Amino acid sequence: MAKYATGKYAKAISDRSGMEFPYKEMVREWNGSFVHVSEFEPKQPQLEPKPMNGDAISLRNVRPDRIETSVPYALRDNPFETYEAGSRIINVTAFGHGLTNGTTYRFRGPTTVSPGTGSAYNPNTGAAGTPVKGFANPGSFDGITSANLAKAAGYAITTGQYKNGARVTTDYSTANFFHFTVDTDTATIGGIKGGGVGCSVGPVTLSA
Numbered sequence: 653m654a655k656y657a658t659g660k661y662a663k664a665i666s667d668r669s670g671m672e673f674p675y676k677e678m679v680r681e682w683n684g685s686f687v688h689v690s691e692f693e694p695k696q697p698q699l700e701p702k703p704m705n706g707d708a709i710s711l712r713n714v715r716p717d718r719i720e721t722s723v724p725y726a727l728r729d730n731p732f733e734t735y736e737a738g739s740r741i742i743n744v745t746a747f748g749h750g751l752t753n754g755t756t757y758r759f760r761g762p763t764t765v766s767p768g769t770g771s772a773y774n775p776n777t778g779a780a781g782t783p784v785k786g787f788a789n790p791g792s793f794d795g796i797t798s799a800n801l802a803k804a805a806g807y808a809i810t811t812g813q814y815k816n817g818a819r820v821t822t823d824y825s826t827a828n829f830f831h832f833t834v835d836t837d838t839a840t841i842g843g844i845k846g847g848g849v850g851c852s853v854g855p856v857t858l859s860a
């Protein structure tokens with residue numbers, strides 16, 4: 653079979669402009685037109701749109717976001733301080749506590765662990781009650797009893813220190829201190845710190 657000539661010296665007429673150009677400079681467009689390279693027009697992308705699937709509506713592996721449980725806020729050692737003799741107001745030092753003014757919170761002492769059945773370990777049978785975690789009461793001090801500090805219903809707090817017969821409302825005071833009025837008990841001396849180590853303040857009811 654005979655081969656085509658290279659067209660080294662040939663001329664060609666453009667299908668677009670009708671002008672004469674060197675044959676070697678001609679190209680074929682996507683629509684079949686034989687044109688000069690200067691006239692070449694690529695195919696418009698919108699003539700061949702890519703197929704699109706429907707928008708995804710759900711993830712394959714999903715699970716609901718869990719609700720964060722409220723946890724106690726750990727207090728420094730001996731965080732409580734009586735205001736003055738005969739007063740039931742207790743100031744609490746809690747740097748950066750983030751607690752809400754007027755909200756009721758409960759005070760707790762250090763954590764404890766006890767047998768769940770009320771029985772101790774039996775060396776003969778190896779049986780023991782399931783350990784149950786709990787909280788001791790804060791320590792008593794200056795006429796304020798531990799049972800009163802650990803009142804199950806909690807106390808409504810007021811952010812800021814209580815000084816000179818009034819609440820201190822500076823940003824520093826409200827962010828790092830709060831006070832509450834304890835039931836029944838009154839301070840013996842006043843200005844006395846106590847409560848012991850491992851105290852905390854948190855929601856009245858704790859959830860797992």
